[in-house]
Amino acid sequence: MARAIVLVGLAIGGTSFWLGEPAFAADQTKCLSPTERNAAITDKRAVPLGRAARATRGQGDMLRAKLCEDAPGLVYRLTILGRDGKVTEATVDASNGQLLGPIK
Numbered sequence: 001m002a003r004a005i006v007l008v009g010l011a012i013g014g015t016s017f018w019l020g021e022p023a024f025a026a027d028q029t030k031c032l033s034p035t036e037r038n039a040a041i042t043d044k045r046a047v048p049l050g051r052a053a054r055a056t057r058g059q060g061d062m063l064r065a066k067l068c069e070d071a072p073g074l075v076y077r078l079t080i081l082g083r084d085g086k087v088t089e090a091t092v093d094a095s096n097g098q099l100l101g102p103i104k
Contacts, residue, residue, distance in 0.1 A: 029068045029069055029070050029075075030068060030069045031066040031067065031068040031069075031077070032066075032067045032068065032069070032074075036067075037067045040067060040074060040094070045073075045074060045094070045095065046067055046074050046076075046094035046095065047094060047095070047096065047097045049065055049067075049076065051097040052065070052076040052078070052092040052094060052097045053065070053076075053078065053092075054097060055090070055092045055097055055098060055099040056078055056080055056090050056092070056099065056103065059080050059082060059083075059088070059090070059103055060080045060081050060082040060083050060088070061080065061081045062078055062079070062080055062081075063079045063080065063081050063087070064078070064079040065077070065078050065079075067094060070091075072093060072100070073093070073094065073095055074094035074095065075091050075092060075093060075094050075100065076091070076092040076094050077089065077090075077091055078090045078091075078092060080103065088103050088104055089103070089104050090103040090104075
């Protein structure tokens with residue numbers, strides 16, 4: 001009986017977690033595919049990733065980078081592993097490589 005209650009609780013918890021996921025996904029901006037990213041850099045709509053990464057120099061190691069569409073235009077979303085071991089996020093203006101706001 002207790003086992004059945006645990007299984008039902010896990011199923012309900014898993015379902016409610018899953019049901020919340022689409023709302024989170026809808027909040028995310030559209031990120032470009034590798035082909036779209038290369039075209040944006042070639043067309044000078046975005047600086048190369050290396051230039052954008054300089055905006056976070058000294059903050060830690062870059063784990064992931066995505067080029068996405070956002071309100072000011074194209075932005076790089078960088079995930080950084082800080083020297084203190086914490087994972088942070090930075091947004092860099094893809095048109096000029098400047099950091100947009102503080103690293104979170």
